[in-house]
Amino acid sequence: MKRVTGIVALAALGASVAAGSAFADTSDKKIALSNNYAGNSWRQAMLRSWEKVTGQAVADGVVAAADAFTTAENQVTEQAAQIQNMILEGYDAIVLNAASPEGLNGAVKEACDAGIIVVSFDGIVTEPCAWRVAVDFKQMGKDEVLYLAEKMPDGGKLLEIRGLAGVFVDDEISSGIHEGVAENAQFEIVGSVHGDWAQDVAQKAVAGILPSLPEDIVAVVTQGGDGYGAAQAFKAAGRDTPLIIMGNREDELKWWKEQKDANGYETMSVSIAPGVSTLAFWVAQQILDGADVPKDLTVPFLRIDQDNLEENLANTEPGGVANTEYSLDDAKKVVDEAKM
Amino acid sequence: MSSIRQIFEKPWIWAFVAAIGVWIATITFTQGQGAGGVLTAAFSFATFSVIVALGQMMVITLGPGNVDLSIPATMTLAGTVATKVMATQDSMIIFGLLVALGVGLGVGLVNYGLIRLLRIPPIIATLSSSFLFQSAAIWYNRGLRIKPPPLLADFATSTVWGVPVLAIFIIVLSVAIHIALHRTVYGRSVTAIGQNMRAASLAGINVNRVRFLTYILCAVFAALNGFFFSAFSGGAALNMGQTYLLNSIAVVVIGGTSVAGGFANVPGLWGAALFLFLVEAMLNTYGLGAGIRLLLTGLIIVGVITAAGGQKTAR
Incomplete structure (x- = not known):
């Protein structure tokens, strides 16, 4: 646990040194997570990873806020209303795990029109103005x-x-x-x-x-x-x-x-590691920072082989799924790969 | 001749006819390969369907509106608590079994408490209580999968000449329920209440006590199933009961029990449980696409129920 947060903190620090102006650009920005379902171990781990990484990012002043919202029922209408609330509350970016690829397009378009960055991951949306962190x-x-x-x-x-x-x-x-x-x-x-x-x-x-x-x-x-x-x-x-x-x-x-x-x-x-939510978070942060990010990004797989089995098993919660959290550098790597 | 006709007038025969037909269709396709293996697997899994279906059958027989939707959650809770209590120790198996049965008893009390004291319709009462039990299971062990004691796991998966040992036990239990249903005051009362609750009450049957016992019975069987199923599949999982909700109702209805209550049928449960497993195995063996598989499953079930129902009206 400590090691991971350590790495994240280090990554954030490294980013601030490397990008120079990164702190100034996004330190007043607010990012929201819109999630449609929390009823299995994968989603629970996804939310915990978000909390861990973004909590540290907020403490370090990388962004002003990174709040997570989950709808009670896995329903498109409810999530659309949730996104509209986020627009009204003045978030600068919305990171979205969507209940439907098409059903939320109206709400996503509204958000884009209001100048909000929308990054969808895992459950992606087809609306062209949003970014997609998709799994191949x-x-x-x-x-x-x-x-x-x-x-x-x-x-x-x-x-x-x-x-x-x-x-x-x-x-x-x-x-x-x-x-x-x-x-x-x-x-x-x-x-x-x-x-x-x-x-x-x-x-x-x-x-x-x-x-x-x-x-x-x-x-x-x-x-x-x-x-x-x-x-x-x-x-x-x-x-x-x-x-x-x-x-x-x-x-x-x-x-x-x-x-x-x-x-x-x-x-x-x-x-796929549930921590992919944190990758989407850093992608959103990069876009807010003014980086040139292609609209379609691909999530790296979490692969376990014979030689790293023990290490991964030790890090996996009983009854859960093997997980990893992503750093700003990981996000930059994914963005660079998409540009190629 | 007349004895053959008599047999075909039994509503449960069609489930067996269908099961055997599907089995023959499967082994014809594989040219005899795996004929015994499929049957062994069918009996292994039918056993678990039958345990819960026995309880569900008694509840449904109580009449319209009676159904227990908390079976999956009860299975999960009993399996979770029992495997944790046993902590893989062979010496704790009996204690674990008692704990599981105790969980079933508690679940039955809560369910009937909601139905009787708060006057909530059974379908809503058991649905809402199932959320409580599922949450309790999550809270108790947070999805941690503890292995069953080795001796218990061996018992749950062992076979004698291709017949699962557990299936033999549950066949004996089924016979006991069959006798209870037809030869005891309690069993006759359940049927009478299902046919006409008011008439049964006027005839001097203690309706509340019979309903109470029936919901307890159903919950205890669900807990028993959770105990054995977690032993069979290497530990309790949070979603282990999921498929047993609709399955338990389908087995009861295909088995020839009246969904409107008042008429129960134990032998049909085995026919229906074997049939449902074999249909899936057959369609998988044929290698058909998922869409066609679901379509055929639906059509075959409709066909079997129509055959059984048609026979009844002709009578």
Whole structure:
């Protein structure tokens, strides 16, 4: 904890030295976080990261205020009203995790017209005047197959666990996985189930399809939150556990660590850190500071590999998700990458 | 011949016919591979559906408006508290079970307290109490996933000749409930209240006591399910009960119990629970897209209910 805030403070200090005028430019600016949902561990961690990093930024005088607001229900109308309130309250920038990609466009446009900077992240908005800190979910799916291709050059049969049917994220990750498989023809997806990103749903779905699948499945490609359930289903069916890609949940990492200690089990884990809210915060601060920031930015993945598993597991709250907070320098790096 | 006709007049037979049909359709596709494995998995998961459905069935049988929506939260709370109390110690299993059952008892008391003392309709009372129980589970352990004691986990996942041991226990429990329903004063009273509460009351049945016992029973079964399910799946998770709300109601209705109350059916619960698992397994095995899968699931369920209902009106 202390170390992270230390790094943040250091980063803020470094920024003030490097940018020179940064303090003067944004120290009187107010930034608000508009959030539509807080009912799972990911969102809780997202809010805590925001509090930690922006609290320090306010104390250091980087910005005047960074208040977080969450709507009671996950509803577009409510969040639109919340944004209108923020306009009236005179915030200079709104960092937004939107309930809908299109539904808030009217309110976002109003904010832009009032001269307010709007930075959307995770749940992004399509309104052109807003910035988007988006996740390349398709690449995330493809990375899983690329990792497997490197690890198992001979290829083999794969089982795919998808997320919640009908959600954009599920389609994106899955299309990335399928694209990766198409490019690496030594792999073949022999079964696909929906695990709804929940371990018990995934366990049930995998248990149902497993008996009808061939014995020589080499790996399970997943979307996060479902790896542990898949492992349980393989165990219950009395099968050897294949390589299961994990999604940074604490129970997945813990299981992986146990297997690693017991038999040298190897895999990797990838997801988005809830701390992405802090990246959006620094992006907003940079825009207020007058920096030239492209409208479309990409969030880096938080990837855990064999050698940094212990370190990440130790930093992950029991029952939570592996997390990292971003610094001003991280934000600058993301902006520079987008410019290229 | 007449005995065959008699069997087909039973409302629960259609759930079994559907389950067997779906199973055959699955193994035809895989050319026999995994025939036994699918059945073992189906019995493993049907067991958990049946535990909660037994309680839900009794509640629904009490008549229109009676339903317990707090089942998922009760499962979560009981599972969370029990795994924490047991702290992976084999010697604490019995104590953990008692704690889980105690949680169920408490939940039942709160639920019926809201229904009876504050005169809140059951659907609202159990919905609002479920928020309390879910919050209590979050507060008690903040989503921390504690493993079940190894002995308990082995028990919950063990099989004898392909039959899950837990399923055998729950089949025995189902038989007990079946007998209670048809052969005891309590069971007959539940049915009578569901058919006509006023008539039952005038006939001298203590309506409040029977309803009270039924809500307690339902909550205790939900807690029992939370206990075993967290043992089965390697610990209690905050969302572990989520799928059991609609599932418990669907199993009851597909199993041939009247949703309007007054008529319960225990054997159908097993047929329906196996059927619902096998349908999903079959559609996954066929490798169909999610949209078509949901569509077919809906159509198949409608088909089975229509077949069962059509038979009843013909009678």
